Amino acid sequence: MLKAAAMRTHLFALLAVILLLLSRPAVPSPDEKFSCATTVSKLTPCTGYIGDKSKEPSKTCCAGVKEISGSIKSKADKKGACECLKKTLSRMKYDPSRIPLLSKKCGVSLVLPSITNSTDCSTAFGY
Numbered sequence: 001m002l003k004a005a006a007m008r009t010h011l012f013a014l015l016a017v018i019l020l021l022l023s024r025p026a027v028p029s030p031d032e033k034f035s036c037a038t039t040v041s042k043l044t045p046c047t048g049y050i051g052d053k054s055k056e057p058s059k060t061c062c063a064g065v066k067e068i069s070g071s072i073k074s075k076a077d078k079k080g081a082c083e084c085l086k087k088t089l090s091r092m093k094y095d096p097s098r099i100p101l102l103s104k105k106c107g108v109s110l111v112l113p114s115i116t117n118s119t120d121c122s123t124a125f126g127y
Contacts, residue, residue: 034077036084042068043085050089050098062106069108075125082113082121090117 042064049057057065072081085099096114103111113124 034072034080036080039068039081039084040088046102047092047094049102050094051092052095052098057102057105061102065102065106066108069110072110078125079121082115082119082124085115086117086119086121089115
């Protein structure tokens with residue numbers, strides 16, 4: 001009986017954590033700091049384009065690029081985005097020259113730099 005009660009308590013705690021995570025907005029509020037997890041999830045649809053598997057970025061990719069572009073406000077955000085993408089992209093095969101093209105093809109003013117393993121993210125955005 002004690003074991004069943006302990007399992008119910010653990011299940012309730014797990015459910016509470018899941019509900020807490022689901023109750024947070026998917027998009028950070030303007031006063032929240034840059035989020036690598038959000039950036040990766042929003043830019044994941046772009047892997048076909050930067051992986052040279054499609055000629056154009058998808059609408060979903062461009063929606064993510066626009067959303068991320070709007071959330072990158074400061075130099076720290078730019079550096080964080082660069083470091084996040086650098087780490088994430090190190091695990092896949094892609095064409096670094098396609099990353100800056102996303103801005104133009106998706107109609108955003110923030111130009112993402114060409115990111116490779118050797119990119120210096122403190123200077124990648126030209127500052």
